[in-house]
Amino acid sequence: MPRTALTLILIAVFALAGAEAADLDWTQTSRVFLIDAYAYPLAPELEYDAEALARTMQDMHANVVRFATMGKYCTIQGARFTTHPDQGSRDLLAETIAACKPRGIKVVPYISTGHKLAWSMVTRDYPQYAHISKPGGGPLKLRMFAGEEHGTVCWNTPYRRAYLDLVEHVVRDYEIHGIYFDRWSRAYFWQGMKLCYCDGCRSGFRTATGLEIPYREKDEDYSQEERTTIRRYHEWYQDQLVSVLREVRRIVKKYKDIPLIYNINNPQSISGEDPRVLENHDAFLYERGESMLKRAEGVSLARAAGFHVWPYIGGYDNWPRVVHNGLDYQQEIFTTAMFGGGLIVAQPTGFIRDKENADIVARPFELLEKNEALFRGFSNYPHVAVVYAFEDPPDHAQKNWFWQSDVRTATAGAFAACLYRHIQVTSLLDRVLDDPTKLSQYKLLFLADIPHLSEQRVRNVRDFVKNGGGLIATYTTSLYNGEGQKQARFALEELLRVKPIQPAGELARDVEYYSSKLGGPHDLYVLGRKGRLWKERLVPAWFYQPVEVLEGGVTEADIVRGDGAALLPAVVTSNYGKGRVAFLASSLESLYGQSNARIVGEFLETLIRKVAAEPSPYEVRGPETLIANLTVKAEEHVLHLTNWTGSKFEMPRVDEYYIAPVENVQVRLHVPKAKKLDRLRLLVPGSFRARNLPDGVEISLPRVEAYQGIAFRLK
Structure with missing residues (x-):
């Protein structure tokens, strides 16, 4: 899909998300326990007690349970999937609803979506659902947690109809408040070239394209022509997946106006996701919490885009019967909630037995419950907008022994500089640069090493500054074209008032000389000019773009050698319309995010406060x-x-x-x-x-x- 078309679709997707957000406020104050069916208490032995779970949730102030209808086995009756060998006539979803409803606990069922299933199910009970990994073969056999192995499935088999009937059964016949899907992955758990040779794939692809699905024993043996055919197969299969998703949304909305939630895994995946998948959901789950910084950044990003989000609190480990976690759980809860995310405890089963450590979740949950009205429906105050990005042009990323300089470390570092220096900050997908109305809400736009900006985005940024917004652009922002090629001028030159140069003569010698085996600038600093920015204090320099200043630009600081000799401009400021602009030649935000060097953070704080259209609130x-x-x-x-x-x-x-x-x-x-x-x-x-x-x-x-x-x- 062309990038321009993708951008336009994403604009429509996020506009839709914002329009629907008002109906989803309860997800923002969700305090969720997650019960999966791949491990205890639903596998390998069936040890599930719905009353014990509901009592524990009530005692710990949880208000939503995400309960699996499928894992290794199906947990409900009336579906064309095998139940647990010890389940008999028990319907575990019905038991969960019966235990939770009197306690005011919402139930959101998990629907296994293209996920591998118990090996006995896809080879003995329902072999017609199987993914065929090679001609004449069968599904892939994979292990996941304790108990029986799993086998892979394919959407172009009777599995599709059984899956759709399962969704309809759950949404029609059970009192639920939302519905959660695993990842909408084209070839979930398939390996190698991710191909299937079932009758549905072979005949369907042949009918659509006139081509056969190629097969080689070794991946490296496929010809270029065969690889082109494989790409077409993947595109065709993705279309099949999207058609299933659209039918799922139609079925759900036919019976209940409830949110469709799915696992997008992490913030970076939002940009790479098929926009057709995004537009058919109402909320995300992040399966990776990472650091508090990444948690705050990821939740801020989703909320600014109009989506509700449930990031994991904690994560899976190998010991679901005990609670060994500490106050990291508590602080993950507070950090997630304060930026607008719902809360989902990834592995809560240990709390059913271990009451001693329940406070690490119960204490923050109780506080949030008491103040639920203040957390439901709020927005993050717009002040500084740091554009989130992660893709580097060829040969752009740099690395030394300790740290690196690339687009992701720069954008994360800019967010960190604001967060750690107590400046109100929001993380934004780059698509906000296509939306002048949303962009205008912010007082400062921070473009931390964003190599490429389209012509329309350049116009929108220019208008934002002209109308009074502040702009900080660093390093190579707008210096590359859409094909990843470095250009002779910055696309934002009219605002930045600098142009890139190729050092020559003595300057070239200094640029080469003042580096080291560590791989980055050595004994180079940023030094504010007398009476201007930063009061003549030295700041460590980092990877930098050599520039010269154009008319209208004011050099506030220089890149200097350790002996004080100035080499190149480091900070150049200018005015444009009603707004102020600062160009930072060195990617200091990248260094700060990785080193936490306070002097670098203080320098960035000074620059931000100087350029912002108004003070932080x-x-x-x-x-x-x-x-x-x-x-x-x-x-x-x-x-x-x-x-x-x-x-x-x-x-x-x-x-x-x-x-x-x-x-x-x-x-x-x-x-x-x-x-x-x-x-x-x-x-x-x-x-x-x-x-x-x-x-x-x-x-x-x-x-x-x-x-x-x-x-x-x-x-």
Whole structure:
């Protein structure tokens, strides 16, 4: 699909998402327990007790259960899929609804979607569902958790009709509040070239294209012509998958106006997803939480795009009967909620037996339950917009022994610079650059090493600045064309007032000389000019784009050698219309996001505050371990403060058991003219002092433990 067409479809998709968001506010305050059927208590032995689950959820203030209708085996009656050998006539979804409904707990069934099934099901009971991995062969045999192996399935078999009937049965015959699907993957768990030789695939592809599906024993033996045929097969198969999805949405909406939710896995997948899949869903699940920074960034991204999102709290491990997790769970909950995400505990089954450690989830869930009205339906206050991106042109990414410089580290680093320096920030998909109305909500646009901008996006950015918006562009932003080729001029030259140069002579020698075996700039710094930016303090330089300044640009800082000799412009500012622009030649945000060098963060903070069209709506005097986000719903505002876990750059799947409280935190809330602040209060009961200022109020908090919310109204 051409990139322009894809962009236009994505605009329509996200416009649809925003229009439907008002009907999905309950997902934003969901506190979900996830019960899958691939492991305990539904496999390998059937040990499920719906009443015990519902009691535990009630005690821990959970309000939604995502319950599997299929895993290794089917958990309900009346479907053409095999139930657990010990299940008998039990309908486990019906039992779950009966236990949860009196307690006010919503039920969202999981529908296994193209996922591998129990080996006995696809080879003995329903062999007609099987994916045929090679001519004359059968499904792939794969292991997943304890118990029976799994086998792969194919949509172009009777599996499709059985699946659609399962969906209709569940949505028609059970009292459910949403419906969740696993990934809509074209060849889920298939391997190699991802081909199927079932009768449905062979005849269907032949009818559609006149071609046969090629087969070679070894992947490397396929000819170029055969690889072209395989690409066509994949495109054809994707069309089959989308037709199933559209029929699923029709069936669901025929019986109930409930959200369709699916696993998009991580924020990066949003950009690469088939837009037809996006437009047929109402909400996402993120299966990867990663760090608190990535969690905040990912939730912010989805909410700004108009989608509701459930990121995992924790993740799967090998011990579903015990709770060994620590306060990392608690802080993941607070971080997710404060940016607008619903909460889904990925492996909650241990809490049914282990009541001692329940507080790591129950305590934050209880606080959120008490303040649900403030969390439901809010939006993140728009101030700084950092465009999310991850694709590098050829030969663009750089790496040394310790860190790297590329598009993803730059955009993540820019978000980190705002978050850690307590500047209100939103992560935005690049498609926002196609929407001048949405772009105009923000006071500063941060383009952190975004190599390519289309002509339309350049016009939209130019109009944004002309109308009063601030712009920071770094490194190679707008220096590449759509084919990944570096150009002789920046597409944003009219705003940036710089042009790229190729160093020659003594400058070329210095550029080459001041690098090291570590692979990056060595003994090079950014130094503010006297009386201008940063008060003549040295800042470490990072990978940089040599430029010269054009008329209208003002050099605020230079790239200098360690002995003080200036080499190249580092920061160039200019005015355009009503707005201000700063170009940063060195990708300092990339360095900051990986090194956490405070002096680099302070420099970026200074630049952001200098260029933004108006001050941040708040200031927080506290350590970087205290992250902030301002949310708004009509007149109601909440400034959320979440304390980081013990290790700020926490490692995935490493538990944390202690959080040091933050003491003597000062917060300044800026009140716009013609507005009045009242009903100031804390969400976590505690003492505080408030002092009126000419432009707002200063709040002193003696102590912040795990989380604090400052609620107020602006009338």
